[in-house]
Amino acid sequence: MAIYPKNERGVALILTITLIGLIVILTLQFSKSIRAGLYETANFDDDVRLGAIAKSGFNCALAVLYEDDADVDSLRDDWAELKTYSSQSAAMFDDGAFDTDVTDLSGKIQINKLIYTSGEKKGEFNPDQKGILTRLLENKPFNLKDDQIEGILDAIKDWIDEDDEVTGFGGAEDSYYQSLDKPYSCRNAPLEFPDELLLIKGITPEFYYGTSDIPGISNYLTTVQGDGRINFNTASAVVLEALSENLDSTMVEEIVDYRNDEKNDLSKSDWYKSALGTGEDYIDSRLITIKSSFFEIISKGVRDSRTKGITGVVKRNGKKLTVLSWKFS
Numbered sequence: 001m002a003i004y005p006k007n008e009r010g011v012a013l014i015l016t017i018t019l020i021g022l023i024v025i026l027t028l029q030f031s032k033s034i035r036a037g038l039y040e041t042a043n044f045d046d047d048v049r050l051g052a053i054a055k056s057g058f059n060c061a062l063a064v065l066y067e068d069d070a071d072v073d074s075l076r077d078d079w080a081e082l083k084t085y086s087s088q089s090a091a092m093f094d095d096g097a098f099d100t101d102v103t104d105l106s107g108k109i110q111i112n113k114l115i116y117t118s119g120e121k122k123g124e125f126n127p128d129q130k131g132i133l134t135r136l137l138e139n140k141p142f143n144l145k146d147d148q149i150e151g152i153l154d155a156i157k158d159w160i161d162e163d164d165e166v167t168g169f170g171g172a173e174d175s176y177y178q179s180l181d182k183p184y185s186c187r188n189a190p191l192e193f194p195d196e197l198l199l200i201k202g203i204t205p206e207f208y209y210g211t212s213d214i215p216g217i218s219n220y221l222t223t224v225q226g227d228g229r230i231n232f233n234t235a236s237a238v239v240l241e242a243l244s245e246n247l248d249s250t251m252v253e254e255i256v257d258y259r260n261d262e263k264n265d266l267s268k269s270d271w272y273k274s275a276l277g278t279g280e281d282y283i284d285s286r287l288i289t290i291k292s293s294f295f296e297i298i299s300k301g302v303r304d305s306r307t308k309g310i311t312g313v314v315k316r317n318g319k320k321l322t323v324l325s326w327k328f329s
Contacts, residue, residue, distance in 0.1 A: 049096065050308035051328065053301030057086065057098030058310050061297045062321055065102070065314065072267050073104065073292035074233035074259070080104075096303040105313065106292035107234035108222040109133060109242070111197070112190040115157055123161040125153075128287060129228055136242035140249065141214045148202075155201040162188050172201040191223045193325075224294040224313065224324075232288040233259065233266050246282040266290065293317065294324075 064079045074080075083101040090097035113129045116122050130153060136142070137149045144152075151170025158171040164186075166173050174186050177199075184199065197203050197218070210216030220239050230239060241252045258264050258275030265271060269290050273279060293316055300309040309329040315322045 046303065046306055047308060050301030050303055050306060051310075053093060053096045053098050053303070054299045054308055054310045054328075056092070057089065057100035057299035057301070058297055058312060060089075060098070061100050061102050061299065062314065065295060065316055066319060066321060072233070072290050073106070073231060074266050074290075076262060076266075079295070080234075096301060098299055099302055099307075100297065100299040103296045103298075104231060104234040104292045105222040105224050105294040105296055106226060106229075106231040106289070107236065107239065109136065109220055109230065109239060110224060110226050110228050111156065111194075111221045112160060112223055112225060113228040114153065115160055117190070123163060125157060126228070128284065131245075132230075132242050132287070135245060136220060136238065137217075139238070139241055141238070142217070152202045155203075156197075159187055159200045160190055164188070170202065176201060190225065194218050194221060194223050196223070197221070222294070224315075226293055229287060229289040231290060231292045232269055232272065232283075233290050234292065243287055244283045246280075251276055251282075 061079065061082055064082055068077055068079055078085075079102045083099070086098055086100045089100075109132055110129075111133075113126055114133060116124055116126055133153060134149055137144045137152065138146075147170075150168060154168040154171035157167050158173050161167075164173045166175075172186070177184055177186050187196070187199075191197065195208070195218070198205065198208050203217075206216075208216050208218050210219070215238075220236065220242075230243065232240070232243075235243075237249075237252050237256055240255060241247050241249060247255075255272050255275045258271075259266060264274070267290065269285060269288050270281070272283065276282070295314045295316065297312050297314060298309065300307045310326065311329055312326040313324045315324055
């Protein structure tokens with residue numbers, strides 16, 4: 001039997017304790033890595049499952065739009081009620097459901113139509129569209145002053161038009177955007193997505209998204225490239241009032257009430273005359289339509305507290321549906 005000096009036995013003990021400690025630490029770390037891997041695998045599995053469910057809801061919306069009568073579009077159509085029907089989708093899946101909503105973008109103001117995009121007047125303000133946007137900003141809920149409105153519209157025009165000439169006193173071109181703390185270039189082309197407006201001079205997050213007191217401007221604008229006409233059957237009350245200087249909030253309320261009554265016929269774009277009991281052309285017929293060509297579909301796969309969503313913009317031409325944009329969220 002070997003006999004070690006006391007100092008060597010002490011070193012051996014310390015070494016043994018150190019090795020045991022290292023083994024414990026490595027074991028705990030390995031266990032933690034295994035657990036993290038299992039959680040990641042489970043989350044990935046959930047992510048794939050929820051993505052598939054969200055796609056099912058998106059495809060369901062496409063099917064409803066395909067079957068819809070495209071001659072007249074209103075909030076009475078099946079696509080407008082799809083969010084309500086989504087509550088029944090749980091029966092289609094073992095574990096999960098989709099929550100799908102369709103919004104008619106043809107009921108919003110097409111911001112890229114603020115200027116002419118072709119012809120002799122290319123790059124100039126389109127007075128009809130400028131008038132709609134001006135009334136939108138001067139009416140409730142925004143109540144902006146004339147100089148504020150002029151500045152915002154000038155800046156949007158400069159962002160969209162192709163030249164580098166600053167419009168009015170509120171416009172902005174590269175010289176302004178390049179001087180910012182985080183410089184970037186003026187697009188000088190049509191906006192591709194609504195939140196691109198946040199890059200434009202004078203448009204703050206509060207103005208774009210809204211606050212607890214005032215809704216955001218984003219609720220009423222779209223960047224789809226349509227013909228500029230707004231679907232009178234689906235537009236919000238705020239957009240309806242912006243269509244004409246002859247309309248006030250009381251008249252718009254009467255129009256909305258008439259529109260909500262399923263007994264009333266909405267198959268002619270001048271049905272508002274019946275709602276107001278008048279024969280007057282209060283709204284320029286060139287600005288409105290009763291058909292829709294662009295829709296936004298937001299579909300979420302839902303399982304317990306987890307969700308995964310898809311947002312897409314769809315163009316409909318008769319029975320032809322084209323997905324213009326698509327992103328997971």
